[in-house]
Every structure is written in structure tokens, then in C-alpha cells.
Amino acid sequence: MSNTLLSTQPYKGTRDFYPAEMRFRNWFFGKIRETLERSAYEEYNAPMVEELELYIAKSGEEIAKKQTYNFTDRGDRQLAIRPEMTPSVARMVAGKMNELNMPLKWFSIPNMYRYERPQRGRLREFWQLNVDIFGCDGFEADMDVIESAINVLRGFGADETMFKVHINNRRFFNDIICAISGADAEGAKLVSKVVDKKNKIPRDVYEKEMRELGLSDEQILRIDALYNMSVEEATALCPDSVGAKELSDLFALLGDTGLDKYCVFDFGIIRGLDYYTGTVFEVFDESPENNRAMFGGGRYDNLVGLFVKNAKVSGVGYGMGDVTLENFLVTHNLVPDFTEGNTKVLVARFNDVPYKEYIGLTASLREAGITSALYLGTKKFGKQIDYAFKEGYSHIVIMGGSELESGTVKVKNLNSREETEVKISSLPDFFQ
Secondary structure, X not given: OOOOOOOOOOOOOOOOOOHHHHHHHHHHHHHHHHHHHHOOOEEOOOOOEEEHHHHHHHHOHHHHHXXXXXXXXXXXXXXXXXXXXXXXXXXXXHHOOOOOOOOEEEEEOOEEEOOOOOEOOEOOEEEEEEEEEEOOOOHHXXXXXXXXXXXXXXXXXXXXXXXXXXXXXXXXXXXXXXXXXXXXXXXXXXXXXXXXXXXXXXXXXXXXXXXXXXXXXXXXXXXXXXXXXXXXXXXXXOOOOHHHHHXXXXXXXXXXXXXXXXXXXXXXXXXXXXXXXXXXXXXXXXXXXXXXXXXXXXXXXXXXXXXXXXXXXXXXXXXXXHHHHHHHHHHOOOOOOOOOOOXXXXXXXXXXXXXXXXXXXXXXXXXXXXXXXXXXXXOOHHHHHHHHHHOOOOEEEEOOHHHHHHOEEEXXXXXXXXXXXXXXXXXXXXXX
């Protein structure tokens, strides 16, 4: 055996979750589930391992092979650990197209892996909320999905000063770029690639790349003007566009429902993946400390066609990573104190009381729905008190030989330091 000790650190870009972190994560994911289930979204899941071909078909061979953890199994099959959920859910919908009752409102919170450089808001292992609607062609599904994203953040206590949903439409974008530049659909797609990275490259590089696509300085300025327009001003420039009507209808409904205070039109939102076909959006943190796009999504009407020839099942959805959402909650002080107000009882142990008496005491508390534990070990009472403080217990129950004989216990509140004598038979009622 080697004398070299193994590292205690997790693999690069992954995290350990100790009990304190798991308290946060259970609350975090619980809030999300509660909000979505209230709007009749149903949870699903899929295998962590899929055929590599699934990601090659969706994202291209270079991205699929470079950004996935992939391997060949003993049956000589090329597999990958899932880097995203959209291909899996499209496969699932395609597999039971004739059995499922459309439209579907589904969500999942799986963990995924991507082989890339870890940085703020982006790790190699992460959990991602995926929310999708399948089988509704109209803008109403876009509205429902965007509303769900707003409600998830509101469920944590966020308001319109903390985040904004930036919305555009790929059909509208293509139509107006074609109208300004005279380009065809393929040319508009190339322009979209440059616009998508506009805020990540210097202005001179942006202009150079636009000119290389054949745009004149005057055309570049006309596109620039769109970045500062309202949705009414922008759509008026291309009134016959289907995408323009979708945008107008969506923003009208956002206004009618009061959700427009959370949303803005942003011509610069493209969502670089080619499979987006209609509404696209990104949710931005408004804090100067974390002013960035947190997550986004859009309409992707063609993915199910990867599995079933001539399939026509529309889809719209988004993905929200756990790391960026956690950063948002911390930045805006929306994480509660998980120890405050919670009753958690430690039953202290003494040598002059039979062990079975303590077992019965903790059992009665648990049956009443009270979180409780018996101290494990034989340390002195002072050490048991120290343990209770460090582990976040709210109360300690003291039952020595004399208390057992009198049929009472002492309950010490570890926050107020108050001590109360209670009958053993009334102990559950005391906490309730």
C-alpha cells in the first residue's frame, strides 16, 4: 500500500455539502418546488448518462466532445455524463408523444457536469432548474414560463429592484436584420453571433466583425439604435414580422398582469444556441456587486424532431443554475437564519438514569413532531451543553435520577437561558 495520503479536497469544480450547506440547499430547492408545483408544473428526471450522439446532434461534435465528460463503455458505446437537460427531456417527450397529454408543464432539478474552467457562477458540477412547456404554439406558453421564472425569484423575497427579465424574439431579430442589411436567414444568423457577444468584446472588434459580414457603418448604426428602443418603437419598424406580433402580444399581456415591472425589451438578447426559434430571454441581477445575466431560455420548436421524423411539438423553457441563484440570494441578503425560531431539543444523559428512559423520552418528542436527539456518549453535563450550543439546539432537557423519581424534567432554553420544570408526561405539550 502506498504511504501517500489521499487528498481531502473534492475534485476541481465540484463541492462538498456539509450539514450546514445541506440545510440551505434543502430550503433552496424546497422553495423552488413549492413555487412551481403551485403553478401546476410537474417534476421529472432522466438518466445522468446518455449517448454522446444526443449532445452531438444538438450542440455539434466539437462542443459535445470538449465540454462533456464522455467515455466508451464495455459494450463499445460512446456515452456522456449529462451537461444539460434539454436533449433528455426532448427525448422523453418524443418517446411517448402519442401518450402524453399536451400541453406539458414539466420541471427538474438535476445535477450535471461540464468540463470547463471553473469561475464565479460556473462550476464543473452544478444543479440546474429546468422549466419547460411542450405542446403550446402560442405566446401564452412563453408568458407562463417567464411568469414562473419571476415567481421563483419572488418566492425567495426578491422584488423588481433586484432583477429584470430582458426579452427579445429570434424571429423578429432575423426579420429586422434582414430588412436593414439585405441579408438572408443565414446572414442574419451570422450577425446574431456577433450581437450575442457584443458586451464581451471591445467596440472596435464588434464593428470590425460586423463589417466583415458586409454591413456598412450606416447599417451598424441602425442596428445600434435598436438596443435603446422600447418594444413599441422596435416592432413598428417591422410590422409584418411574425416575431414582432409575438413580442407585442407578450408585452401587452405582461402589462395587463402587472408583470411588466419585472421585464424590459432588449434587442441584444440572442441566446447563442441555434435551436432557439422565437421568444428568448435572460434574467439579470440588478445589484452593482453582481450585475450579470443569471439564467435564461426561450422557444425551441424543433428539438423533438431530432427523434421523430416530421414531429411538430413546440417547446419553450429555461435553465437556472444553483450557483448563480445562490450568489443572487446572498448578494441581496435573502438567505434566512436557519437556526432562528426552530425547535431542536437535546436530551442530556446522566449515569444514574436507565438508558431506556431516555429512549422513551426522545420517542415521545419525535411522535409529537419535535426534532430531538439523545446525547450520545458519557461526557460531563458541561460538555453536553457545549455540544448543544455548537450544533444549534434550541433547548436541552435535563433528567437525572432525582427528576426521574419526581416525574419531572428541567427544560433549559439555550437562547434565553431560562429554565422551566415540566412534568415528563407534559413535555411534548410544552414544546408544541
